[in-house]
Amino acid sequence: MSRHTPRIAIVGVAGRMGRTLVNAVEQEAGATLAGGIVEPGSSLVGTDIGELAGQGKLGVTAVDSLAAIVDDFDVLIDFTAPQVTLANLAFCADHGKRMVIGTTGMNDAELAQLDGYRTKLPMVFAPNMSVGVNLTLKLLETAAKALGDEGYDIEVIEAHHRHKVDAPSGTALKMGEVVAESLGRSLDEHGVFTREGQCGPRTDKEIGFATVRAGDIVGEHTVMFATEGERIEITHKASSRMTFAKGAVRAARWVADKEIGRYDMQDVLALN
Numbered sequence: 001m002s003r004h005t006p007r008i009a010i011v012g013v014a015g016r017m018g019r020t021l022v023n024a025v026e027q028e029a030g031a032t033l034a035g036g037i038v039e040p041g042s043s044l045v046g047t048d049i050g051e052l053a054g055q056g057k058l059g060v061t062a063v064d065s066l067a068a069i070v071d072d073f074d075v076l077i078d079f080t081a082p083q084v085t086l087a088n089l090a091f092c093a094d095h096g097k098r099m100v101i102g103t104t105g106m107n108d109a110e111l112a113q114l115d116g117y118r119t120k121l122p123m124v125f126a127p128n129m130s131v132g133v134n135l136t137l138k139l140l141e142t143a144a145k146a147l148g149d150e151g152y153d154i155e156v157i158e159a160h161h162r163h164k165v166d167a168p169s170g171t172a173l174k175m176g177e178v179v180a181e182s183l184g185r186s187l188d189e190h191g192v193f194t195r196e197g198q199c200g201p202r203t204d205k206e207i208g209f210a211t212v213r214a215g216d217i218v219g220e221h222t223v224m225f226a227t228e229g230e231r232i233e234i235t236h237k238a239s240s241r242m243t244f245a246k247g248a249v250r251a252a253r254w255v256a257d258k259e260i261g262r263y264d265m266q267d268v269l270a271l272n
């Protein structure tokens with residue numbers, strides 16, 4: 001297989017990201033659209049995935065299992081749900097496939113299970129595949145190192161569409177982790193995820209999270225560094241899911257010739 005023309009299958013192909021990914025792969029000369037997987041028993045089995053994505057027939061029909069297309073693809077792109085992704089990891093590890101995983105909302109046990117696959121297949125796992133967010137993570141590292149121990153309070157605020165099922169977003173958690181790590185703090189100890197009633201004043205070292213769910217917001221994240229007399233806000237706003245999808249296709253091309261291991265978008269974009 002050449003890294004420049006991996007055959008890509010998309011699981012969750014009827015979802016918001018799945019449909020956007022079909023369009024992104026089609027726009028990418030260096031990748032081939034090889035398959036689309038929908039939920040087992042879905043009425044969409046047999047539907048052309050180009051029609052699902054609103055661009056007319058592409059000659060690739062939706063199936064409801066990876067086994068049905070096992071010989072057809074090299075890299076699986078998965079933006080679904082935690083348990084679905086973990087089952088797909090097991091299949092891909094057993095069948096010599098590679099994965100790009102954008103699924104968020106995994107709990108600690110699920111994250112540990114995912115991490116166990118770092119020795120079994122090449123995978124890119126990142127809560128946000130956009131170039132802008134991944135550059136923002138570097139800016140946050142710099143800001144946290146400069147400001148965090150100088151009396152600046154740190155808060156992470158995110159907003160997403162009304163359909164999103166996990167909170168805070170995977171990106172918000174990653175931003176919190178980057179800031180915490182830069183300051184030698186632990187998010188387990190210093191993360192504050194709810195404030196309600198007589199909760200008292202904030203402590204100096206806490207990192208607060210706030211979540212908005214409304215309408216069709218694609219994805220917005222702000223990290224605030226605030227002190228007496230001033231505040232700095234570092235904000236990223238996504239206005240189209242295509243930014244995530246293009247990043248995922250870039251990751252699929254990148255991982256196509258990588259050794260077994262767990263990688264993230266910082267690796268793909270050479271930001272490490």
Ligand SMILES: NC(=O)C1=CN([C@@H]2O[C@H](COP(=O)(O)OP(=O)(O)OC[C@H]3O[C@@H](n4cnc5c(N)ncnc54)[C@H](OP(=O)(O)O)[C@@H]3O)[C@@H](O)[C@H]2O)C=CC1
Nearest residue numbers: 012014015016017038039079080102103104127128129244
């Ligand atoms: N890393 C990143 O850059 C980004 C990550 N995300 C994350 O991606 C995930 C998906 O988001 P989004 O596209 O908005 O969600 P959607 O709910 O629109 O899409 C998920 C799709 O997965 C399908 N699905 C569920 N179970 C299976 C299964 N067993 N086999 C095949 N398909 C299945 C669902 O089908 P059905 O509807 O029939 O249940 C649905 O079509 C979320 O975790 C989100 O946070 C989103 C954007 C960017």
Ligand SMILES: O=C(O)C1=N[C@H](C(=O)O)C[C@H](O)C1
Nearest residue numbers: 104127128164169170171219
């Ligand atoms: O569910 C979404 O839509 C998004 N999820 C990701 C997350 O949880 O961080 C990335 C993006 O913000 C869109």
